[in-house]
Each structure stands twice: as structure tokens, then as C-alpha cells.
Amino acid sequence: xxxxxxxxxxxxxxxxxxxxxxxxxxxxxxxxxxxxxxxxxxxxxxxxxxxxxxxxxxxxxxxxxxxxxxxxxxxxxxxxxxxxxxxxxxxxxxxxxxxxxxxxxxxxxxxxxxxxxxxx
Amino acid sequence: xxxxxxxxxxxxxxxxxxxxxxxxxxxxxxxxxxxxxxxxxxxxxxxxxxxxxxxxxxxxxxxxxxxxxxxxxxxxxxxxxxxxxxxxxxxxxxxxxxxxxxxxxxxxxxxxxxxxxxxxxxxxxxxxxxxxxxxxxxxxxxxxxxxxxxxxxxxxxxxxxxxxxxxxxxxxxxxxxxxxxxxxxxxxxxxxxxxxxxxxxxxxxxxxxxxxxxxxxxxxxxx
Numbered sequence: 222x223x224x225x226x227x228x229x230x231x232x233x234x235x236x237x238x239x240x241x242x243x244x245x246x247x248x249x250x251x252x253x254x255x256x257x258x259x260x261x262x263x264x265x266x267x268x269x270x271x272x273x274x275x276x277x278x279x280x281x282x283x284x285x286x287x288x289x290x291x292x293x294x295x296x297x298x299x300x301x302x303x304x305x306x307x308x309x310x311x312x313x314x315x316x317x318x319x320x321x322x323x324x325x326x327x328x329x330x331x332x333x334x335x336x337x338x339x340x341x
Numbered sequence: 342x343x344x345x346x347x348x349x350x351x352x353x354x355x356x357x358x359x360x361x362x363x364x365x366x367x368x369x370x371x372x373x374x375x376x377x378x379x380x381x382x383x384x385x386x387x388x389x390x391x392x393x394x395x396x397x398x399x400x401x402x403x404x405x406x407x408x409x410x411x412x413x414x415x416x417x418x419x420x421x422x423x424x425x426x427x428x429x430x431x432x433x434x435x436x437x438x439x440x441x442x443x444x445x446x447x448x449x450x451x452x453x454x455x456x457x458x459x460x461x462x463x464x465x466x467x468x469x470x471x472x473x474x475x476x477x478x479x480x481x482x483x484x485x486x487x488x489x490x491x492x493x494x495x496x497x498x499x500x501x502x503x504x505x506x507x508x509x510x511x512x513x514x515x516x517x518x519x520x521x522x523x524x525x526x527x528x529x530x531x532x533x534x535x536x537x538x539x540x541x542x543x544x545x546x547x548x549x550x551x552x553x554x555x556x557x558x559x560x561x562x563x564x
Binding site for chain 2: 223226227230231233234235238242248249251252257258259260295306307308309316317318319320324326327328329330331332333334335337
């Protein structure tokens with residue numbers, strides 16, 4: 222539901238880095254998104270198509286790299302991927318767990334075009 | 342024309358996070374302990390605030406920032422009626438408070454006179470979890486009638502909690518709510534989180550929560 226704020230932030234970061242790199246166009250945006258970060262890709266894409274208009278990033282393709290939620294059991298040290306439902310450690314049934322991945326939410330890289338400035 | 346990929350590696354909400362850090366600094370400077378109070382609509386956020394005001398009356402000076410999606414001042418009025426400074430932030434339909442809104446709220450409060458600040462977030466279990474406000478503690482109210490499956494359905498908000506308040510425990514005899522199932526979900530997401538069971542209607546359990554707040558206020562004063 223907060224995807225508009227998030228998408229505006231993605232656009233701001235992408236444009237800032239593109240300008241710093243001397244880009245004339247952004248063609249791709251690579252986003253790392255943990256399974257638990259409660260962001261809906263389709264919704265980000267929807268806002269993106271609207272707010273990226275008339276910016277360097279217009280038409281850029283959004284790529285979402287989904288990171289699974291992984292847990293480590295603090296009792297038996299087993300590591301496992303959390304499926305759709307929260308569940309205790311499949312090895313020893315303990316609830317004493319640490320989340321080791323799954324809440325990532327960052328802009329990993331952007332793909333840009335720039336004029337080379339070479340004279341033929 | 343060349344095409345290449347350049348690394349960015351920046352947290353998408355980093356702009357919010359940096360304002361949250363400034364908010365935290367201001368709160369630390371005035372030694373005001375601040376709580377981000379989250380819950381779904383109707384869980385009892387305003388009721389808990391009113392109970393807390395009366396439990397801490399004469400001991401702790403507190404202020405409230407009320408987040409609302411619509412320009413109605415019902416909640417803020419109830420706090421002001423209870424004799425405490427309250428600021429209302431209208432999010433204009435937005436589903437959560439963010440750090441810049443808290444900055445605006447802090448500007449309107451007599452911070453140096455306040456021991457405790459309670460920020461009442463917008464009623465929602467999804468969006469508030471994503472936005473760091475700069476407050477010292479994240480507190481969630483889960484109420485019995487909402488059902489025992491909420492940790493399983495909204496894991497993100499349970500993950501980042503410092504305190505969980507289970508409200509409306511007076512309704513337990515009337516509602517199907519498996520406390521063990523609920524607490525197992527909470528435990529998986531957030532082992533050892535501080536939990537208070539309360540009823541804002543009967544006042545049960547409010548004292549323990551109020552004492553927890555007093556301890557935090559004492560701690561920050563001592564720093």
C-alpha cells in the first residue's frame with residue numbers, strides 16, 4: 222500500500238546516480254527485495270510507469286531479485302528457507318530462530334546509456 | 342553511445358532513514374523517550390494512550406503525535422481533553438507515518454518539557470513497518486478480536502517490535518483465540534519480545550506497561 226512512496230524513492234535514487242555517472246538514459250533498474258519486505262512488484266511497476274515519465278528513467282525496465290526468507294535455528298544451528306507459513310525449526314521444532322535473510326530492500330544497480338563523445 | 346551497468350547499492354528508504362536519524366538525535370538531546378505505537382484500526386491505540394496518560398499522571402510529562410489519514414481531530418481532541426499536548430498529522434490518505442512527518446510534529450511540541458512522546462501511527466499492519474521514524478521503541482497493539490493468526494499474516498510488523506501489547510484480553514472468554522498459537526508465531530518472528538496483556542476497558546495490565554515506560558524514561562534521563 223505504500224508503494225507510491227517507495228517508487229518515488231527508487232526514481233530519486235536512480236536519477237541521482239545516473240546524473241552522477243553522466244548518463245543520458247536509464248534502461249534498467251535492479252532491485253533486491255526480500256520475501257518479508259511486503260512490497261508488491263506489480264504495484265511498484267504501476268506507479269513506475271506513471272512517475273518515470275519525462276525523466277532519464279522513462280521506459281527503464283524494473284528487475285526484481287526476490288531473496289527468500291532464511292532462518293537459522295539458535296538451538297540446533299539448522300538453516301532453512303521459510304515457506305509461506307511461519308513454522309518452527311523443521312529439525313528440532315524450536316521457536317528460537319534468527320532471520321538471516323528476507324527483509325532486504327535496496328537498489329542494487331542501474332543500467333545506463335551515455336554519449337561517448339568520440340568524434341569519428 | 343555506450344550502455345553499462347553501474348552499482349548503486351543504496352537502501353530504497355535511505356532518505357527516510359536519514360531524517361529518522363535526525364529525529365532520534367533531537368529526542369536524545371531533549372531526553373524524551375519516544376514510542377512508535379502501531380496497530381490495525383480499532384485495536385485500541387487511542388484507548389491505550391488515554392489509559393497511559395491517566396496511569397502516568399503526575400509522574401511523567403507526555404506528548405502525543407496523532408497520525409490520521411483524514412483531517413478529523415477526534416483522537417487528538419481526546420488527548421488534549423486529557424490535558425496533554427497533542428499534534429495531529431494528517432497524512433492526506435497515506436497509509437503510514439514517515440520520518441519527515443514526525444519532524445513536522447516535533448516542531449510543534451514543547452519537546453524540552455516532555456519526558457515521553459507517543460506517536461500514534463496510522464491504523465495499518467503493513468505499511469508502518471517499513472518506515473523508521475526515529476523513535477526509540479516500536480510498540481504494536483494486537484487485540485483479541487482481530488484473531489490469533491496475525492503474526493503469520495503480517496510478519497514484517499512483528500519482526501521489528503520492542504514491545505507487543507495484547508489488548509482486549511477481557512474478551513478472551515467470548516472469542517475464538519488460541520493464545521499459544523498466537524504466541525508461537527510471535528516467538529518465531531521475534532524471540533524474547535516484551536509482551537504485556539492488557540484490557541483498556543477494565544484497566545487490567547496497564548500498570549505493568551506504564552512501569553515499563555517509566556523505566557525507559559528514567560534510563561534516558563540518566564544518559
